Amino acid sequence: MTSTARMRPSHPVDLPLAVLVDLFSLVSAGRAVEGTVVRGVSMASDDVLPGELFVAVPGAKVHGAAYAAQAVDAGAVAIVTDEAGRALVADLASRVPVLVAPDPRALAGPLAAEVAQHPAARLRTVGITGTNGKTTTTYFVDAALRAVHASTAVLGTVELRIGDEAIESPRTTVEAPVLTNVLARALEQGATAVAMEVSSHALALHRVAGTTFDVVAFTNLQRDHLDFHGDMDGYFRDKARLFAPGQGRRGVVVVDDEWGRRLVREAQIPVESVATHVGDPAAADADWSVVAADVGLDGVGSTFTLRGPDGREHTAASPLPGLVNVSNAALAIVVAHAAGVDLDVAITAVAGAHAVPGRMERVVERAPGRPLAIVDYAHTPDALVLALDAVRPITPGRLVIVFGSDGDRDRGKRPIMGEIAARLADVLVVTDENPRSEDPGEIRAAILAGVREVRPDLTDVHEVTPRSEAVRHGLAIAGEGDTVIVTGKGHEPTQEIAGVFHRYNDRDVFLQAVADGLADAQPATRDGGVA
Ligand SMILES: CC(=O)N[C@H]1[C@@H](OP(=O)(O)OP(=O)(O)OC[C@H]2O[C@@H](n3ccc(=O)[nH]c3=O)[C@H](O)[C@@H]2O)O[C@H](CO)[C@@H](O)[C@@H]1O[C@H](C)C(=O)N[C@@H](C)C(=O)N[C@H](CCC(=O)O)C(=O)O
Ligand SMILES: Nc1ncnc2c1ncn2[C@@H]1O[C@H](COP(=O)(O)OP(=O)(O)OP(=O)(O)O)[C@@H](O)[C@H]1O
Numbered sequence: 001m002t003s004t005a006r007m008r009p010s011h012p013v014d015l016p017l018a019v020l021v022d023l024f025s026l027v028s029a030g031r032a033v034e035g036t037v038v039r040g041v042s043m044a045s046d047d048v049l050p051g052e053l054f055v056a057v058p059g060a061k062v063h064g065a066a067y068a069a070q071a072v073d074a075g076a077v078a079i080v081t082d083e084a085g086r087a088l089v090a091d092l093a094s095r096v097p098v099l100v101a102p103d104p105r106a107l108a109g110p111l112a113a114e115v116a117q118h119p120a121a122r123l124r125t126v127g128i129t130g131t132n133g134k135t136t137t138t139y140f141v142d143a144a145l146r147a148v149h150a151s152t153a154v155l156g157t158v159e160l161r162i163g164d165e166a167i168e169s170p171r172t173t174v175e176a177p178v179l180t181n182v183l184a185r186a187l188e189q190g191a192t193a194v195a196m197e198v199s200s201h202a203l204a205l206h207r208v209a210g211t212t213f214d215v216v217a218f219t220n221l222q223r224d225h226l227d228f229h230g231d232m233d234g235y236f237r238d239k240a241r242l243f244a245p246g247q248g249r250r251g252v253v254v255v256d257d258e259w260g261r262r263l264v265r266e267a268q269i270p271v272e273s274v275a276t277h278v279g280d281p282a283a284a285d286a287d288w289s290v291v292a293a294d295v296g297l298d299g300v301g302s303t304f305t306l307r308g309p310d311g312r313e314h315t316a317a318s319p320l321p322g323l324v325n326v327s328n329a330a331l332a333i334v335v336a337h338a339a340g341v342d343l344d345v346a347i348t349a350v351a352g353a354h355a356v357p358g359r360m361e362r363v364v365e366r367a368p369g370r371p372l373a374i375v376d377y378a379h380t381p382d383a384l385v386l387a388l389d390a391v392r393p394i395t396p397g398r399l400v401i402v403f404g405s406d407g408d409r410d411r412g413k414r415p416i417m418g419e420i421a422a423r424l425a426d427v428l429v430v431t432d433e434n435p436r437s438e439d440p441g442e443i444r445a446a447i448l449a450g451v452r453e454v455r456p457d458l459t460d461v462h463e464v465t466p467r468s469e470a471v472r473h474g475l476a477i478a479g480e481g482d483t484v485i486v487t488g489k490g491h492e493p494t495q496e497i498a499g500v501f502h503r504y505n506d507r508d509v510f511l512q513a514v515a516d517g518l519a520d521a522q523p524a525t526r527d528g529g530v531a
Pocket of ligand 2: 130131132133134135136137157172197219220324325327328359376377378379383384386387
């Protein structure tokens with residue numbers, strides 16, 4: 001059974017299957033539907049519970065109908081599939097009702113919502129999309145929602161969290177029936193609001209079908225996932241699906257890039273625009289704009305001035321370093337306000353939203369004799385530049401980076417990451433990320449080749465494995481005034497080496513190192529060369 005299995009409502013309600021057949025015009029191809037009641041929906045055979053409806057969809061790898069027998073053995077009481085699936089489940093037609101629809105994937109969400117009595121409609125819901133900043137913005141919005149809602153849910157790449165109950169998330173946006181279950185459980189547990197990340201894959205694959213968000217938001221669009229979406233235009237169109245009636249009631253769009261401006265023009269629902277780059281011409285037409293920003297003034301985050309549609313200016317703050325987080329904070333404030341949170345309350349709550357797991361997360365605070373230690377998820381060249389630029393202004397001493405690069409992923413970025421780190425940081429600790437099936441030494445060698453382009457003599461460059469030792473080393477060589485940033489894995493709870501997932505988390509290693517007294521150790525003298 002998958003880890004999401006327990007994120008279900010404890011008291012599901014039975015619904016006659018005939019109701020769904022009528023409502024969704026399903027064509028019956030098996031046993032009669034009369035007398036069958038369903039109490040939930042699942043798309044994954046290893047996730048089915050007794051009494052549930054199994055939706056068998058054609059996938060990239062297999063047709064779900066190939067697993068229908070497994071689902072029925074697990075207690076599924078009916079199957080919804082397409083014509084291709086119908087042929088695959090012919091043997092089961094005498095055991096359970098088989099219902100056929102042209103696009104069962106698009107129906108899974110609406111079917112689940114109907115069975116669970118539309119939990120989304122009974123919650124205040126916010127959905128956030130965009131290439132970067134979804135996780136951070138979602139946690140900022142959650143902080144604002146928590147200021148006025150007794151309990152909230154937050155769903156995304158890091159975790160599925162309802163109040164204090166959380167499990168690791170299998171992906172950024174879970175499949176539609178899982179989402180419906182989580183929302184139904186959130187309601188049962190007393191949550192009244194939810195903020196969640198909506199990936200472009202989710203939009204293309206109907207994972208949020210059946211959920212109408214009160215507020216939808218867009219951060220930005222950058223080159224990514226083109227293997228899946230084809231080209232930037234296709235990627236944009238998939239993101240834009242969130243800004244349509246039935247999917248979102250009102251939208252908030254960052255217009256710093258051309259894609260955001262296009263979304264404002266093309267959205268089919270009312271949208272407010274937010275310009276977050278000070279002095280950008282886009283600000284002239286935007287409803288909300290950041291008109292001043294002071295990065296790192298308080299030694300950690302930034303303060304900024306947000307001008308509203310009425311021309312009033314509000315002093316606000318981002319608790320996390322860097323201009324990108326001014327952008328995320330400004331968006332979150334406007335989104336929370338659109339979701340019913342008083343503007344001043346939203347501003348105060350976002351300013352205090354310190355913990356976004358693995359996103360510029362301050363694990364060790366700067367203190368007398370102690371460096372600041374941060375965990376960040378930057379794993380692309382662009383994100384690495386942003387991350388290092390963000391921490392430089394809050395680093396009076398040396399900037400120490402501990403980093404690696406993934407195996408079985410884009411090899412071309414390895415030397416580029418090395419070059420960037422060598423250019424923007426003072427001390428480099430090169431280590432392993434998720435080597436997967438590759439030789440970790442070869443990955444590090446590719447990174448070091450890039451480092452050598454900038455520092456041929458490898459001054460202040462250390463090569464340390466395993467990763468836990470590298471993180472400890474980074475902390476041990478840093479002194480007061482220095483910042484140690486470990487990038488690439490963020491919140492990830494495991495490290496994948498040669499097909500095995502080992503429990504591993506950068507934050508935990510930092511905390512253990514502090515407990516072992518490493519944070520307070522005297523910094524080593526600046527030594528050159530690869531350690
Ligand atoms: C492109 C994509 O998202 N594919 C996901 C999708 O695959 P698929 O629908 O083609 O499914 P499939 O594996 O061919 O199986 C077909 C059907 O049979 C079912 N099945 C399959 C096997 C089985 O034993 N029993 C069973 O019931 C499956 O549940 C599925 O319903 O459904 C599968 C089952 O849920 C996922 O494993 C798979 O995620 C793949 C592994 C994946 O990596 N997805 C990533 C790209 C993704 O979704 N990423 C975005 C975030 C991107 C970002 O912004 O960074 C995300 O939201 O996480
Ligand atoms: N608004 C932004 N614009 C550009 N880059 C950003 C922005 N916000 C965060 N980043 C960078 O992108 C990385 C990922 O941030 P975050 O996790 O919030 O985004 P995401 O959209 O959820 O991405 P992912 O799905 O990969 O987690 C961070 O390391 C950060 O440096």
